[in-house]
Amino acid sequence: MNNFTFYNPTKILFGKETISNLSSLVPSNKKVIIIYGGGSIKSNGVYEQVINNLKNHDVVEFAGIESNPTLQTCMKAVDVIKSNNVSFILAVGGGSVIDAVKFIAAAAVNNYDDPWQSIVIENNFNNAMEYGSVLTLPATGSEMNCSAVISNSELGEKMAFSNSSVYPKFSILDPSTTFSLPSSQVANGVVDAYVHVLEQYLTTDINTPVQDRWAEGLLLTLIDQGRYVIDNPNDYEGRANLMWAATSALNGYIGVGVDQDWSTHMIGHEITAAYGVDHARSLAIVLPGLLSIQRKQKEKKLLQYAKRVWGVTQGDKNVIIDEVITRTTLFFQSVGISSRFVDYDINPEEAAEKIGNIFIERGQLFGENRDISGELVKKILLNRQCLY
Amino acid sequence: MNNFTFYNPTKILFGKETISNLSSLVPSNKKVIIIYGGGSIKSNGVYEQVINNLKNHDVVEFAGIESNPTLQTCMKAVDVIKSNNVSFILAVGGGSVIDAVKFIAAAAVNNYDDPWQSIVIENNFNNAMEYGSVLTLPATGSEMNCSAVISNSELGEKMAFSNSSVYPKFSILDPSTTFSLPSSQVANGVVDAYVHVLEQYLTTDINTPVQDRWAEGLLLTLIDQGRYVIDNPNDYEGRANLMWAATSALNGYIGVGVDQDWSTHMIGHEITAAYGVDHARSLAIVLPGLLSIQRKQKEKKLLQYAKRVWGVTQGDKNVIIDEVITRTTLFFQSVGISSRFVDYDINPEEAAEKIGNIFIERGQLFGENRDISGELVKKILLNRQCLY
Numbered sequence: 001m002n003n004f005t006f007y008n009p010t011k012i013l014f015g016k017e018t019i020s021n022l023s024s025l026v027p028s029n030k031k032v033i034i035i036y037g038g039g040s041i042k043s044n045g046v047y048e049q050v051i052n053n054l055k056n057h058d059v060v061e062f063a064g065i066e067s068n069p070t071l072q073t074c075m076k077a078v079d080v081i082k083s084n085n086v087s088f089i090l091a092v093g094g095g096s097v098i099d100a101v102k103f104i105a106a107a108a109v110n111n112y113d114d115p116w117q118s119i120v121i122e123n124n125f126n127n128a129m130e131y132g133s134v135l136t137l138p139a140t141g142s143e144m145n146c147s148a149v150i151s152n153s154e155l156g157e158k159m160a161f162s163n164s165s166v167y168p169k170f171s172i173l174d175p176s177t178t179f180s181l182p183s184s185q186v187a188n189g190v191v192d193a194y195v196h197v198l199e200q201y202l203t204t205d206i207n208t209p210v211q212d213r214w215a216e217g218l219l220l221t222l223i224d225q226g227r228y229v230i231d232n233p234n235d236y237e238g239r240a241n242l243m244w245a246a247t248s249a250l251n252g253y254i255g256v257g258v259d260q261d262w263s264t265h266m267i268g269h270e271i272t273a274a275y276g277v278d279h280a281r282s283l284a285i286v287l288p289g290l291l292s293i294q295r296k297q298k299e300k301k302l303l304q305y306a307k308r309v310w311g312v313t314q315g316d317k318n319v320i321i322d323e324v325i326t327r328t329t330l331f332f333q334s335v336g337i338s339s340r341f342v343d344y345d346i347n348p349e350e351a352a353e354k355i356g357n358i359f360i361e362r363g364q365l366f367g368e369n370r371d372i373s374g375e376l377v378k379k380i381l382l383n384r385q386c387l388y
Numbered sequence: 389m390n391n392f393t394f395y396n397p398t399k400i401l402f403g404k405e406t407i408s409n410l411s412s413l414v415p416s417n418k419k420v421i422i423i424y425g426g427g428s429i430k431s432n433g434v435y436e437q438v439i440n441n442l443k444n445h446d447v448v449e450f451a452g453i454e455s456n457p458t459l460q461t462c463m464k465a466v467d468v469i470k471s472n473n474v475s476f477i478l479a480v481g482g483g484s485v486i487d488a489v490k491f492i493a494a495a496a497v498n499n500y501d502d503p504w505q506s507i508v509i510e511n512n513f514n515n516a517m518e519y520g521s522v523l524t525l526p527a528t529g530s531e532m533n534c535s536a537v538i539s540n541s542e543l544g545e546k547m548a549f550s551n552s553s554v555y556p557k558f559s560i561l562d563p564s565t566t567f568s569l570p571s572s573q574v575a576n577g578v579v580d581a582y583v584h585v586l587e588q589y590l591t592t593d594i595n596t597p598v599q600d601r602w603a604e605g606l607l608l609t610l611i612d613q614g615r616y617v618i619d620n621p622n623d624y625e626g627r628a629n630l631m632w633a634a635t636s637a638l639n640g641y642i643g644v645g646v647d648q649d650w651s652t653h654m655i656g657h658e659i660t661a662a663y664g665v666d667h668a669r670s671l672a673i674v675l676p677g678l679l680s681i682q683r684k685q686k687e688k689k690l691l692q693y694a695k696r697v698w699g700v701t702q703g704d705k706n707v708i709i710d711e712v713i714t715r716t717t718l719f720f721q722s723v724g725i726s727s728r729f730v731d732y733d734i735n736p737e738e739a740a741e742k743i744g745n746i747f748i749e750r751g752q753l754f755g756e757n758r759d760i761s762g763e764l765v766k767k768i769l770l771n772r773q774c775l776y
Contacts, residue, residue, distance in 0.1 A: 001628045003403025008396070014645065015391025207625045209609040210633050217601025224597065237595045240389045244645070245598050253641065257402065257632070 089131035095140025139189030141250025190226035289383035477519035483528025527577030529638025578614035
């Protein structure tokens, strides 16, 4: 096991009717801004619950955070915060809203000439405005971590930052708020969470049985419950199990002391930036080829994954690895997410060339062994041997 | 899944040479008291490492915390804190030392006429002195939770309390510090952690797949690594995996949203109080009879435990349950811990009568269904059908 530091001070309130705790969780002496996205919280009743529970608080609002939140939108929210003397933020929504609020919380209390440079690039801050969240979409884990992905629409860049001063003070997870999600968004969340686990699990085997078993437990749960929720959208238990699995996939716990990959995310971010493909779908496109090309480096873990998650043990190791990559791809398909470029109207050769060149230009090497180059990205995106 | 609140702000520093972080973790402007036990930290080099890393801090010491820490000893430490204007505590040791420090931290900043009544019985406090810990014995999980068990030698009582103001600010877990532990203490830690998991897992099945899988992952790890460490005491990886499994068994994570039992601990505490049996060994005595008697209430989880942890699936369900209780008992034996009263020179009939009567006198009902009475305790302690 590698040495590690673990710290996660977010308080989670999980379950039915937990939004009613808002009135006591949000400090009564602070002016509050409620930040949300495109308005789905108004049609599903969450907005009304939040407002009712903050009726004795002094509240302003900021709506319109996008799916891939931009610096430009975030800075508009910062202006509202400063001109209204706001001192507490409440994020209401999914990972995009909570990611945006992490940036906003940092920018609101630090006066930077260039917030993008200072917060995202240099990560040069150690304080932020306090905030809490009400989660409405299980997927990114942002509700219980200190990471965010922000896009800069002027530069055409999409980048992540992590900073321990932007953990939510609390997050409310009421699975009932997810009943009205369209199945395409549920599927995105399932695949996003599944790949979060794999990024921390399918790496070098360095003897970490607790972390391995916990990762496998989340994968098995996402497989069972992901399909179940899509077939039974109004079942509270399924929604609850899916929500808790997605949070647990990226709150730091399964990633302590292990080697981590994250190359599927790095390549996927560029596909989203170039073609507008949903985040989770970009991951589904990248993953099969990545696992196939990196099978040598990931061999022990791929065989363990095959055995413990999919029960695949028969045959030569390359046969097993092909089989388990196919099973993973078919699982994504079973919730409605394709791993084929053509299903997103993208020409594979053109995309491989374009995305690969981005990393070649940057001279960037990544993955758990820092052995994935732009040239290899092209091979990964053209490797289709495990797809059907 | 039940509704739950989860909050755990302890920072964990895990790995080789992590004690060197002490100088920056302990606030330099505070007077520090180092609290420890019987002096094993002086023979294994931990004391020297701690002192060297705090050489620029103003430090006093308090030694002599017992295995089952008493109110009386804790209050002596409080006197030293008050007379020296100490404002930060460093616990160095195992669960007993850290448990004691939780009580001491609460008593040091709250002026109670009767600290036992206010802290342990009424749990009537919401602040405590800041403290950190250096863990030297993986077992109780106290290094990453807010619970403690304290004994009152005058009243002859041993009681637990939990309060969110007594989470350690940080805990340093360097597996190297455990190389010198005698195998009997390693075995105690393995069985203690194993039973911590079972108390949160072998209850009513209320559809909690993440929590179940994580509990099973810890059990499988404790089985593999527990035996391995006893056979290979100088292997760092084994020590590391065992340490992280024991911490993860009782930091709150696997217990969210599930029904919890804790009757093995309640009965075990009384056996320890009456006969001086080590805590873990008292649990090993109670558990087989408890599982056998409560098999109806715990049936679904016992069968799941049999299948997923022990691979036992053949036969009638009572045969399976008997088999898995026996396997559990034999596992405890394999690390050197007997489940038979006679191996501790205790007469079973006499003990069953004595311990059962304690609960009858209190009129107490406990277990996840509040259906375990003093009369049932007698039956549990006399049920020996799964023992060999």
